[in-house]
Amino acid sequence: MTTQEEQTRAALRFPPGFAWGAATSAYQIEGAVGEDGRGASIWDTFTRTPGRILGGHHADVAIDHYHRYREDVAIMARLGLSAYRFSVSWPRIQPGGSGPVNSKGLDFYKRLTDELRRHDIDPWLTLYHWDLPQELEDAGGWPNRDTAYRFAEYAAAVHEALKDHVHTFSTVNEPWCAAFLGYASGEHAPGRREPENAIRGAHHLNLAHGLAVQAMNARRVGGCVNLYAITPATGAERDLDAARRIDGLQNRFFLDALLLGRYPEDVLADLGMDLGFIQPGDMKAIGAPIDVLLVNYYSRFTVSGEPGGRASAAAAPTDTASPWVGSEHVSFVNGGRPVTAMGWEIDEDGLVEILTRVAREYPPIPMVVSENGAAFDDALVDGRVHDRERQAYVEAHLAACRRAIDLGVPLQGYFAWSLMDNFEWAWGYGKRFGLVHVDFETQERLLKDSALWYAEIIRQNRRHEPTDS
Numbered sequence: 459m460t461t462q463e464e465q466t467r468a469a470l471r472f473p474p475g476f477a478w479g480a481a482t483s484a485y486q487i488e489g490a491v492g493e494d495g496r497g498a499s500i501w502d503t504f505t506r507t508p509g510r511i512l513g514g515h516h517a518d519v520a521i522d523h524y525h526r527y528r529e530d531v532a533i534m535a536r537l538g539l540s541a542y543r544f545s546v547s548w549p550r551i552q553p554g555g556s557g558p559v560n561s562k563g564l565d566f567y568k569r570l571t572d573e574l575r576r577h578d579i580d581p582w583l584t585l586y587h588w589d590l591p592q593e594l595e596d597a598g599g600w601p602n603r604d605t606a607y608r609f610a611e612y613a614a615a616v617h618e619a620l621k622d623h624v625h626t627f628s629t630v631n632e633p634w635c636a637a638f639l640g641y642a643s644g645e646h647a648p649g650r651r652e653p654e655n656a657i658r659g660a661h662h663l664n665l666a667h668g669l670a671v672q673a674m675n676a677r678r679v680g681g682c683v684n685l686y687a688i689t690p691a692t693g694a695e696r697d698l699d700a701a702r703r704i705d706g707l708q709n710r711f712f713l714d715a716l717l718l719g720r721y722p723e724d725v726l727a728d729l730g731m732d733l734g735f736i737q738p739g740d741m742k743a744i745g746a747p748i749d750v751l752l753v754n755y756y757s758r759f760t761v762s763g764e765p766g767g768r769a770s771a772a773a774a775p776t777d778t779a780s781p782w783v784g785s786e787h788v789s790f791v792n793g794g795r796p797v798t799a800m801g802w803e804i805d806e807d808g809l810v811e812i813l814t815r816v817a818r819e820y821p822p823i824p825m826v827v828s829e830n831g832a833a834f835d836d837a838l839v840d841g842r843v844h845d846r847e848r849q850a851y852v853e854a855h856l857a858a859c860r861r862a863i864d865l866g867v868p869l870q871g872y873f874a875w876s877l878m879d880n881f882e883w884a885w886g887y888g889k890r891f892g893l894v895h896v897d898f899e900t901q902e903r904l905l906k907d908s909a910l911w912y913a914e915i916i917r918q919n920r921r922h923e924p925t926d927s
């Protein structure tokens with residue numbers, strides 16, 4: 459082994475028990491949208507709305523995971539994963555978002571988690587990865603407070619049915635996206651452009667989290683946030699203010715709520731709106747103790763207070779408005795780093811920055827990186843995908859995780875986004891994030907070079923673990 463190889467290996471050596479994972483979400487992979495009593499979700503409706511999804515794609519079949527889950531779990535076992543993060547489709551469990559549970563829907567997740575456990579893969583269940591039952595949207599969606607109570611009932615039902623199968627339950631995936639892309643920019647379902655309702659939605663998503671934590675009373679429960687490292691374009695006052703604002707909306711609005719039980723005063727002031735929908739007791743519920751914080755990390759934003767620039771860090775695939783409620787004047791500038799196929803700048807130092815920040819500025823909480831990965835334009839040649847760039851991305855970010863641990867961050871695991879190529883929301887099937895290549899016509903799965911490499915890193919790390927756990 460060369461010295462450089464030795465250094466790389468040392469940089470990627472993790473403490474025993476570190477969770478080696480990959481992540482997916484229900485709507486992006488399952489398909490089977492009309493099967494076993496599943497109701498319609500806002501994504502079924504949105505994908506049917508002309509102009510909303512690149513190429514007019516939908517996920518009626520997606521990558522057919524609903525039928526192929528055994529094959530997919532076998533792939534996870536081949537990779538040596540010790541953990542798998544997936545989400546439950548709310549409209550499979552309660553087709554209209556309330557009332558009695560649909561046992562056939564729950565059975566799917568029982569089969570899936572049984573299969574995972576048979577392979578010693580720890581299931582990490584996410585209750586909500588954006589597929590709100592359409593009936594609840596018709597009643598007002600997330601801006602309607604009632605949705606938070608419906609969510610707590612749904613959470614309790616899923617927990618009751620699956621608590622013997624699942625150790626770690628997490629609530630809402632990336633509430634920022636659900637609120638601001640769903641109700642302000644319109645890039646995601648339900649595609650509304652109603653800035654004030656986006657803030658209501660954000661609050662009710664936080665409330666849903668807190669009420670669900672209380673309703674489940676689970677052995678181990680987590681909340682999930684998507685955090686960005688943020689840099690002002692210059693040292694000028696207006697750029698510093700822009701950075702404060704975007705950090706406030708993207709990061710602190712959710713971190714402060716979940717971990718401190720309050721909203722940052724400066725962010726509320728920026729919004730300049732009537733906040734009467736925040737009711738007494740809400741913040742206490744939102745701040746209900748959790749056992750683990752799930753952090754999704756992809757990139758860094760460089761922001762400027764000079765109006766007239768780009769309204770977000772990367773191009774949106776469809777016609778959208780600004781998601782930055784109350785700070786619409788902020789623009790996003792090129793930070794000069796290499797980008798992925800999404801146009802997202804690659805910056806692994808940003809991951810160290812946000813993890814150490816959470817550890818420093820908030821009460822102690824174990825964390826995992828619950829999503830991290832990259833889309834690139836993969837080429838399948840002679841049965842191989844030589845995705846060097848994805849491998850380099852994951853390698854750099856894993857090394858960043860290791861650095862964060864060395865700096866004292868209680869980081870307990872890493873989940874690559876994504877296990878397999880899948881339906882990438884407004885981008886349809888046009889962006890591939892998988893470690894595993896999927897032929898969207900034949901549904902054939904094939905391990906990319908990045909997957910083979912990840913499997914080797916996992917093997918080296920896990921080889922001293924007891925096998926009879």
Ligand code: FCB
Nearest residue numbers: 483631632635875882891
């Ligand atoms: C995250 C989402 C996930 C996937 C990745 C690329 O924001 O949680 O579903 O789309 O981005």
